[in-house]
Amino acid sequence: MNSKRVDELIEKHRTEKGPLISILHDIQEEEGYLPEATLSYLGDKLNTPLGEIYRVASFFSKAFTFEKKAKHTIRVCQGTTCHVKCSDHVLEEIQEELEKIKDDNFGEHENFSMEKARCLGCCTSAPNVEIDGEILDKESAKKTIIKLKGEK
Amino acid sequence: MKVKSIRDLNKLKSEGEKLLRPKNIRVQVGTTPYALSRKARDVIEKLKKELDQQNIDATVVRVGCVGICYEEPVVEVIIPGKPKVTYGSITVDKVPSLVKAISKGKAVKKYALYRTDQEEIICSGKTFSYASRVPSDYKKIPLACEFKFFQPQVRIALRNAGIINPDSIEEYVARGGYSALSKALTKMTPEKVIDVVIKADVRGRGGGGFPAGLKWKTCREAKGKEKYVLCNCSEGDPGIGMHKTLIESDPHSILEGLIIGGYAIGAMEGYIYLHYGYASGKEKLLKAIDQANEYGLLGKNILGSDFSFSIILKEGAGAYVCGESTALMATLEGRSGEPRPKYIHTAEKGLWDCPTNLNNVETWCNIPPIISRGAGWYGKIGTKSSKGTKVISLTGNVNRSCLAEVPMGTTMKEVINKLGGGIVKGTKLKAIGVGGPPAGLLPASLADLPIDFDELVKAGSLLGSGGMIVMNDKTCVVDMARFFIKFLEEESCGRCFPCREGIKRMREILDGLSAGIGKDEDIDLLQEIVDCLSEASLCDLGKSAPNVVRSTLRYFREEYKIHIQQQVCPSKRCTM
Amino acid sequence: MIKLTIDGKKIQTGKNTTILMAARENRIKIPTLCHHDGLSPLANCRLCVVEVTEKGRTKVVTSCNYKVAEGMSVETKTENIIAMRKMIVELLASRSPNVKLVRELADEMGIKDTRFVLENEKCILCGLCVHVCSEFIGARAITFSGHGSEKIVSAPLGSSAKDCLGCGACVEVCPAQCITMKDIEEARTYSSGDHEHLGPARLIHNWNVRVLWKKCRVCGNMFPPPSPMKYLKEEKPLPKQFFETCEKCQ
Numbered sequence: 001m002n003s004k005r006v007d008e009l010i011e012k013h014r015t016e017k018g019p020l021i022s023i024l025h026d027i028q029e030e031e032g033y034l035p036e037a038t039l040s041y042l043g044d045k046l047n048t049p050l051g052e053i054y055r056v057a058s059f060f061s062k063a064f065t066f067e068k069k070a071k072h073t074i075r076v077c078q079g080t081t082c083h084v085k086c087s088d089h090v091l092e093e094i095q096e097e098l099e100k101i102k103d104d105n106f107g108e109h110e111n112f113s114m115e116k117a118r119c120l121g122c123c124t125s126a127p128n129v130e131i132d133g134e135i136l137d138k139e140s141a142k143k144t145i146i147k148l149k150g151e152k
Numbered sequence: 153m154k155v156k157s158i159r160d161l162n163k164l165k166s167e168g169e170k171l172l173r174p175k176n177i178r179v180q181v182g183t184t185p186y187a188l189s190r191k192a193r194d195v196i197e198k199l200k201k202e203l204d205q206q207n208i209d210a211t212v213v214r215v216g217c218v219g220i221c222y223e224e225p226v227v228e229v230i231i232p233g234k235p236k237v238t239y240g241s242i243t244v245d246k247v248p249s250l251v252k253a254i255s256k257g258k259a260v261k262k263y264a265l266y267r268t269d270q271e272e273i274i275c276s277g278k279t280f281s282y283a284s285r286v287p288s289d290y291k292k293i294p295l296a297c298e299f300k301f302f303q304p305q306v307r308i309a310l311r312n313a314g315i316i317n318p319d320s321i322e323e324y325v326a327r328g329g330y331s332a333l334s335k336a337l338t339k340m341t342p343e344k345v346i347d348v349v350i351k352a353d354v355r356g357r358g359g360g361g362f363p364a365g366l367k368w369k370t371c372r373e374a375k376g377k378e379k380y381v382l383c384n385c386s387e388g389d390p391g392i393g394m395h396k397t398l399i400e401s402d403p404h405s406i407l408e409g410l411i412i413g414g415y416a417i418g419a420m421e422g423y424i425y426l427h428y429g430y431a432s433g434k435e436k437l438l439k440a441i442d443q444a445n446e447y448g449l450l451g452k453n454i455l456g457s458d459f460s461f462s463i464i465l466k467e468g469a470g471a472y473v474c475g476e477s478t479a480l481m482a483t484l485e486g487r488s489g490e491p492r493p494k495y496i497h498t499a500e501k502g503l504w505d506c507p508t509n510l511n512n513v514e515t516w517c518n519i520p521p522i523i524s525r526g527a528g529w530y531g532k533i534g535t536k537s538s539k540g541t542k543v544i545s546l547t548g549n550v551n552r553s554c555l556a557e558v559p560m561g562t563t564m565k566e567v568i569n570k571l572g573g574g575i576v577k578g579t580k581l582k583a584i585g586v587g588g589p590p591a592g593l594l595p596a597s598l599a600d601l602p603i604d605f606d607e608l609v610k611a612g613s614l615l616g617s618g619g620m621i622v623m624n625d626k627t628c629v630v631d632m633a634r635f636f637i638k639f640l641e642e643e644s645c646g647r648c649f650p651c652r653e654g655i656k657r658m659r660e661i662l663d664g665l666s667a668g669i670g671k672d673e674d675i676d677l678l679q680e681i682v683d684c685l686s687e688a689s690l691c692d693l694g695k696s697a698p699n700v701v702r703s704t705l706r707y708f709r710e711e712y713k714i715h716i717q718q719q720v721c722p723s724k725r726c727t728m
Numbered sequence: 729m730i731k732l733t734i735d736g737k738k739i740q741t742g743k744n745t746t747i748l749m750a751a752r753e754n755r756i757k758i759p760t761l762c763h764h765d766g767l768s769p770l771a772n773c774r775l776c777v778v779e780v781t782e783k784g785r786t787k788v789v790t791s792c793n794y795k796v797a798e799g800m801s802v803e804t805k806t807e808n809i810i811a812m813r814k815m816i817v818e819l820l821a822s823r824s825p826n827v828k829l830v831r832e833l834a835d836e837m838g839i840k841d842t843r844f845v846l847e848n849e850k851c852i853l854c855g856l857c858v859h860v861c862s863e864f865i866g867a868r869a870i871t872f873s874g875h876g877s878e879k880i881v882s883a884p885l886g887s888s889a890k891d892c893l894g895c896g897a898c899v900e901v902c903p904a905q906c907i908t909m910k911d912i913e914e915a916r917t918y919s920s921g922d923h924e925h926l927g928p929a930r931l932i933h934n935w936n937v938r939v940l941w942k943k944c945r946v947c948g949n950m951f952p953p954p955s956p957m958k959y960l961k962e963e964k965p966l967p968k969q970f971f972e973t974c975e976k977c978q
Contacts, residue, residue: 016464016466017485017504018484018485018486018487018504019486020486020487021466021467021468021469021483021486022466022467022486024469025428025467025469036885036887039884039885049867049868049869049884049891050884050885050890050891051868051869051870051871051883051884051889051891052487052868052871053884054871054873054884054885055488055871055872055873056486056487056488058872058873058874058875059469059471059488059489059490059645059872059874059875060469060470060471060488060489061874061875062428062469062470062471063428063429063469063470064469066885080548080585080588080589080619080621080635080636081547081548081553081621083632083635084548084549084621084623084627084632085548085549118470118472118639120185121185121186121396122185122186122189123545123547123553124186124221124222124224124547124553124554125186125189125190126547128189135185135188135189136189471875473875488872488875490875493771493790493793495789495793495794495795641876641877642876643875643876644875644876644877645875645876645879646853646872646874646875646876646877646878646879647772647855647879648771648772648773648774649761649772649773649774649775649816649819649820649852649853650774650812650815650816650819652853652876652877652879653816653819653820653822653823653877654815654819655877656877657819657822657844660844660845673843677843680811680815681815683811683812683815684811684812684815684816687777687788687808687812688774688777688788688812688815688816689774690771690772690774690790
């Protein structure tokens with residue numbers, strides 16, 4: 001992220017008290033991760049040591065990453081209701097599905113990142129999988145992965 | 153338009169009534185995340201298209217959620233002069249026949265769940281009537297009060313859920329909204345407001361059940377020029393959807409509660425702490441805040457009074473420990489969400505070291521009706537030590553997952569059977585988890601326990617936020633304990649030694665048990681860790697973390713022993 | 729003055745005193761790991777738990793940050809308290825079996841073997857290094873990273889702590905003695921094969937830092953980063969330009 005954009009984001013949150021997390025959210029959203037150089041620049045501008053920024057960003061490991069995320073995000077819900085309905089098995093199956101893609105030698109595996117979600121808030125239909133923001137059941141999720149794999 | 157007086161508010165109210173009971177037809181569709189995952193969006197599109205093609209003068213409105221999740225997508229139809237009819241499980245292919253019936257002014261009995269001739273407006277106690285006369289074809293549809301789902305319910309926090317358009321402040325006002333604020337600002341001193349909250353004996357719905365009024369009083373009396381009121385809207389517990397329903401169905405009720413709280417405590421600013429990455433909730437709340445600002449219900453000199461107040465929405469960053477008040481405040485300040493010792497209460501030294509009062513969404517939603525109708529009215533609902541109602545999100549191995557609000561004192565069994573339609577066929581109730589990971593599990597034999605703060609604590613559990621997860625006999629309690637402990641291990645902030653190291657070691661022992669390599673001594677060792685953590689940990693997460701192990705050791709010790717001695721999992725859930 | 733009892737002994741102490749301070753004034757021993765007299769209490773290690781009875785209610789609190797009050801009664805060695813401390817030390821001795829102080833504590837409490845899987849972490853995560861760097865030095869050069877059982881102390885982003893002044897306060901306060909520091913005569917850069925000579929420097933390995941000696945603002949001589957420990961021990965704030973001035977000219 002260039003310094004001009006960082007300045008703009010700081011300006012956007014100028015009236016906010018304790019704006020660090022809000023600014024980090026914006027950077028994460030626009031860049032897909034938190035680049036070190038951006039954080040250094042931000043620290044200088046906010047007069048906050050890099051150590052403090054890193055402490056916040058690394059503490060909230062679900063919201064912030066230091067490496068770029070893959071194109072498609074698969075989130076397998078591991079909430080309590082989903083667990084009661086064997087979401088751990090769903091997780092394994094989705095992992096297998098991704099392994100298969102790897103074996104296909106498409107090299108597309110890197111396009112997917114898989115996360116365990118805490119709760120997708122959709123417990124009625126547990127167990128749930130979310131791909132790029134859409135809540136699906138296990139079978140539709142597998143189909144979607146195959147479909148997305150085909151896309152260049 | 154700025155609302156400066158009760159007259160202005162009444163003007164807004166009549167506009168809202170026109171929207172709720174319009175001259176044309178009103179079709180409303182629930183659009184919470186679960187409804188959307190069941191293709192509610194397609195149903196809306198199809199409804200619009202069909203209504204258009206048939207040249208029917210109708211408005212399609214997106215509403216929140218009534219709570220009948222198992223019947224989503226839910227569609228409600230209001231034809232002028234006729235009862236409101238609620239239809240369940242409406243799919244795209246059912247839309248044409250529904251629209252055909254609408255065009256003839258009729259109801260479709262086979263899709264209908266219930267009808268509403270009139271509704272009680274909770275904030276005023278008055279009735280809102282849809283139809284004075286019920287046509288004969290409508291009479292065959294049961295009334296809402298005859299519908300099983302509503303029978304055990306009293307809906308105070310959910311008073312508007314699924315009924316109003318959450319984006320419309322007019323509709324909120326038409327249901328008695330902001331009348332409590334107007335009453336507080338024009339007829340009550342801040343002390344009087346606190347007095348009502350104390351007399352109503354409202355206990356915080358976020359977990360501990362601390363009396364809200366006392367907390368408000370301490371905060372009001374604390375020294376400090378700047379004070380803050382906060383609303384915790386972060387759904388931390390996995391497996392519950394109630395905050396989402398409240399936020400997406402009725403955001404103004406949260407704001408009104410918070411504004412009243414601000415007035416009572418003497419705060420100029422209120423913060424709403426929202427779960428991160430929750431776009432639909434953020435949108436609803438921001439819109440509601442904008443509207444309230446536009447109408448002068450937020451900002452300077454609210455309703456023409458001397459009281460000025462603003463609400464700021466801040467997103468968290470996804471840490472469960474931020475349900476802990478001091479961690480939540482650290483996050484709002486832009487710091488990492490580590491709890492700090494609470495020997496000085498946050499009511500005296502909270503956000504930016506100023507006196508701060510934090511309550512959760514459900515608590516705030518309860519405030520306006522209490523102010524409107526008084527402590528006496530509220531006190532009649534619930535039990536002696538737990539007044540009012542509790543929103544329950546019911547999920548797990550029940551036939552019908554749903555979200556409902558029952559009076560305190562309702563037994564868990566009633567909730568499971570009447571609201572949830574009983575346990576999934578062919579299986580038996582084994583355990584109930586009530587208040588999320590820190591609340592532990594209760595055995596089926598205690599299903600007769602009432603939903604009540606103190607009763608649940610006595611049984612070794614917590615009411616918590618009220619996410620009730622029902623588990624049948626295919627559930628292994630060792631596996632569940634391991635699941636919760638793993639969750640808490642990942643969510644511990646890692647600051648204090650007992651919580652960080654102790655939870656990890658409990659997880660290791662439970663891993664061993666479920667892998668069939670447990671030892672006889674493990675049970676005693678678990679108990680020792682439990683005893684240490686529950687008193688020596690720094691914050692309530694650490695202190696309550698061992699509850700799940702404690703409660704399962706108390707009620708299901710045999711099952712632990714079988715895992716150790718016979719190296720089998722009776723429910724065949726653990727892979728050994 | 730405030731009157732209270734600790735372990736049955738009637739004592740008097742000043743207002744604003746913590747239970748831990750009051751106990752130590754009276755030679756009552758309470759173990760601690762994350763406490764430092766010159767710094768505000770962290771209350772992370774929880775070893776200093778005691779039972780306090782006030783207004784008829786008994787509760788477990790950490791003595792390092794709980795203030796004394798009139799009529800309070802404190803018990804520091806009940807069965808319950810000893811059991812908690814033993815469990816904490818056992819947990820710690822499994823995490824860091826090779827830290828001297830932890831071993832001593834375990835010996836003192838009669839813990840011979842731990843019942844958990846042994847690890848070999850050098851750092852016990854008491855937080856004192858981060859705390860001294862932030863609260864006393866004001867550099868905030870090092871920090872916690874992550875949360876839960878993954879938490880560690882590190883330089884920002886795991887790279888080099890660029891705000892480190894090389895003062896070594898972190899080394900001094902570390903009860904586990906796991907931070908290593910060394911002065912070298914000749915620091916060099918290794919860019920493009922040729923190396924530039926940079927002169928003497930201080931290395932702190934844990935934070936990947938190499939702090940070059942500075943020129944004293946008074947005498948102009950090169951000097952190593954001065955130690956702030958004297959001030960910390962005397963609980964006095966650091967003088968202005970402390971890190972720009974050599975020890976002789978301070």
